[in-house]
Amino acid sequence: MQSTGKFLSMVVMLIVLLISASTTPVNAARQFKDVKPGHWAFESVNWAYDQGLTKGYPDGTFGPDKPITEAQLVTMLVRLDCSSPDSFPAEPGQHKASGNYWYLSGKNIPLDGQNRSFAKDWSIKRSSAAQIIAAYKGFDLDKKQAVYYMYTEDLATGRTGKNTWKDFSPDDSLTRAEAVDLLRNVSMNGSCEIVGLKKRASGKDNGKFPLPSSFDDDGTVHFPTNNKPSKPPVVSNPGASNEVDIDKSELIANGVDSTYVTVSFKDCNGNTIPYDRSLSVRVTSSAGAILEGDGEKYEQNSPNNHWYPYKTSIMTGTDGPDVTVKVTAPKSKTYLKDTLTFELVQGNGSSYINCANQNVTVNLDYVPKAEVRLEIVPERYTQNGTIIEREKVVATVAFPGGEVVRNFRGYVNLRSTSGIQLTTYSPSFAFGVATAYVIHSDSVDPIRGEIIAEVIPYNSLYPAELTGVINETHSVDITHDGFLRTDAICSNEIPEMAFIIDSSGSMKQNDPKKLRITKTQGFINNLQAERNIAVKFNSSSQHIITDQWYIVPPYLKQVGHSGGTNIGAGMNDAFNRMTPSANKAAILVTDGKSSESSIKSALDHAKRDGIVVYTIGLGKEKNLNSPLLKQIAKETGGTYYHITDSIELGLVYQSILKEITCGEKALTCSSASMLFENSSVTATSSQVVMETDLREGCGQIAKVVVRFNSNKGNIDYELVHRGHNNYRFIIGKDEIANYHLYTSAQFIAYDRDNKQVGAIKTVPIK
Known part of the structure; x- marks a missing residue:
């Protein structure tokens, strides 16, 4: 009986807890006595309270119809920004929002109160708020274009739904309810992190949002309504x-x-x-x-x-x-x-x-500017009958307009990141040019880093035009795509191979060094298959060659960049040339989309003939038909790879090479772009914010580190796992003031055994 009583007591307590839990959201939703259920901004006001954007007034009211001041909006924006603390302290004797103004001015947000103190407590116009929000999202727009941006991005609507300039009531004061509703829309439309502007607002992005001809009058302009950003509609200009x-x-x-x-x-x-x-x-x-x-x-x-x-x-x-x-x-x-x-x-x-x-x-x-121009220049020469290829770092001092300062006397201090070695680190200038050569390692992994340069004059007798570039730091990116290798102990049967290579016009930008050619050549030379079929495709397919491994590589130089993208034609052309042998494989490299019907027809062909297809999507995700490329790989027994940079083609080819020769399934997270997403390091005047997402399915990641290179050695910061594969860390700049930060940082992931997972991702410090 006693145990039964305890059981009943527990049941009663559980019911009470459930009832109280179920009523909590309702109670939480009624924070302000002047914003009750049924008010048009009820959800937005309570969202703002829950997010810590506002506490309302001491008497328990929110004042939804009161005009919001610029200072109040500035404070809410800082709290909305997930890359900053909730507030920045003000200096003694200054306006209580001055610290927040200082932070947003560093992002070049156009604010009247920044230079006119009294404007901080003025009510803000609706058009000015639109301009501020556009800058918050990274667009430098005049007020009209900013209002149009609000419409097209579904951040706001006009008073009557006509969605014209006048319909926005641009000169009316923005109310507090309208402000939190706008900020809620901003938070639902993309990242919560402030983007800001690189320079003082001048309207340079107006061309991205050209106004419809009817925007200035009372005519109706219909805009798409959805939760995703949308482009300006077609109005009168086709x-x-x-x-x-x-x-x-x-x-x-x-x-x-x-x-x-x-x-x-x-x-x-x-x-x-x-x-x-x-x-x-x-x-x-x-x-x-x-x-x-x-x-x-x-x-x-x-x-x-x-x-x-x-x-x-x-x-x-x-x-x-x-x-x-x-x-x-x-x-x-x-x-x-x-x-x-x-x-x-x-x-x-x-x-x-x-x-x-x-x-x-x-x-x-x-724009004419004096400059220290840093370039990585490929060089090819013959030594004892052998062709030698190498890269040199060239530093050039130039006047505005590009003319070389040939009589410049001085030298350049060079530094490098990511383990890149140079033949000399302090070459002197001769006729305005200083040169050093890159010493590449024989690493299989790609290397991506920077060359940092500082020009030092022998004396102060140099042209006045060079004042802004002498004794300053300059940098240039450098990459090395690594080498392919086979494992001698692996003895799988080598299949007949087909190489289906995208030759469309967009490859000029996505693969400027034509690494899809050199990596395919290296793959063929390492695998040494008896029969190789090579085709290229753009708007149509062109057969390059079918022959033994030592014959094919030179012919791949025919791959160029012009025309459209017909993936299905390239696949079918290659598959039709393969023999009926049981062991066949193909590698497809593309940076675009194509007709799905022709691709699915080619997929049926591959499945019917037992062809294992490895697919590689190169470039931005939006330009690829990733689901279809994944389907091709999955249904034929291959693997799909997505890489954003052609420098990672070597890693992909190495993974495929190992799978074919050793039977080990390729690592789909072996490259940096497959492992890391949305990686960024942002430095403000007071702090450094490091953040990245990790793709799902990349194994057990124990920790993520951001590494900075400095004159005193490398310094690592371990990021905090915030859930949903997101890692982040914020540190005050004064804590790393003794270190010289380069213009880039590296993201590195480790497993539980402290072994590196995938490749290092290098990002610029913004």
Whole structure:
């Protein structure tokens, strides 16, 4: 009886706990007596309370209809930013939000109260809030474009749903309820970490959000409504749906500095052009930039072969909807503003371009600057009948406009990261140039690091224009792709091999060093299969060669970069050339999408003939059909690899080589981009934030370390596991003030035995 009583008591207590637990959310939701259930901002206000963004007023009210001051919004933004503490202290005698203003000013957020103290406590206009939020997310926009950005990203709507400039009531004060509702939308739309601007706000990103013609009047403009960021809609200009991606919009006007510009065309109805098509595009530079597509570098449209400052243009082709052009700034001693025009040309695929306007313009800036130019230059020479390939580090001192300072007297202090060795670390300048050579190890793993340089003059008698670059630190990235090796103790039967290599136009940007060629050559030389089939594909497939292993490698130099992407054609071409033997394997390398029907037909072919297919997706995830590439590998017994950088092709080929020769399943997390996601190291004036995600399925990870290289040796910081495969650590900058931080850091993962998992991921410090 006594035990039964105890049991009943426990049941009663459990019921009470469950009832109290079930009522907790309701009670928690009623924090403010002036925001009750049924209020339009009820959920957003209580979300803001739960997130610690606001505590309301001492009398228990929130004041939803009161105007919010700029200082109050600034404080909420700092609390929303997951990369910062909840608040930054103010100096004695200053406004209580001055510390938060100091933090956001470091991110170049446009704030009136930064320079006008009294403006901190003024109510903030709705259009100004839109501009601040856009900058918080990394876009430098004027107020109108910022409001349009709010609409297109589903962060806010107009008063009546017309979603025009006037409908936003841009000059009205933002209320406290509207503010927390806006911040809640921001938190649901991407990362909670502040992006900010690299420079003072000037509206340089306005071109990314061109305003519809009806935006300034009372006409209705319909915008897509979903929870994901969406691009501006097609309104009156058929070309408005075309998308532009620019690596960097400002170049040094030295004849060397370059960037890639990609334009994604859509047809007249806003649909994506098929990836297996290639359309002709004329690209023109109004400032005489050097243009390079999939054909010749540039056409000289000026008399006497003297092109500058006349226009330059090239004819190139799309890779499906995308056309990528490498743009190199001209030499100039004055500031130049360039307008690049991308024009679809009548020809094959003309049905896609019978719209009123299919021209796309992109603006670039060329700025004359004195510089210490660091370059990694490949060099090839013959020694005793043997071809020697090596790389040299070249440091050049140049005036604004690119002219070399040939009479400069001094030397350069060189340092390197990631174990990269140099023949000398203090070469002297001769005729404005200093040179050192790279000593590469015979490591199987790829090496990615930096060369750090500081120019030291022998005396102070150097041109005044060089004041900003002498005795300053400069850097350049350097990579080494490693070597392939076979294990002599493995004795699996060597299969017949097929190599299916993407030769589309986008490979110019995704594999600029053509490592898919050199790594395939190394793979063939190591495996030594009796029969090898090599095909390349762009808009169609082209057979390269079928022969023994020592014959094939030189022919792979035929692989280029032009046209669209027809993966299925390449697969079928290779599979049709394979013999009926029972042991067959193929490697597919691609950086794009293609017709699913043709790929699935090729997949059926592979399964029917017993061909094991290893698939490699190179580049950005959004440009790949990863589910289909995974399906090909899974259903044929192969493995799918995704890498973001071609430098990791060597690791992938090494894994496949080991699986084929030794029967050991390839490590899908062997490369850095397969293991680490969203990795970043961000330095503010007061702290350093280190964060990364790890992909699922990469085994038991015991710890993740971020390593900094310094003059006093390496320093490691172990990140804190925060759940959901996320690792993060924040440290005050003063705690590492004695160390010289390079411009990059390394993420390293370890298992329980303290053995490194996968490759090291190197990221720039922002």
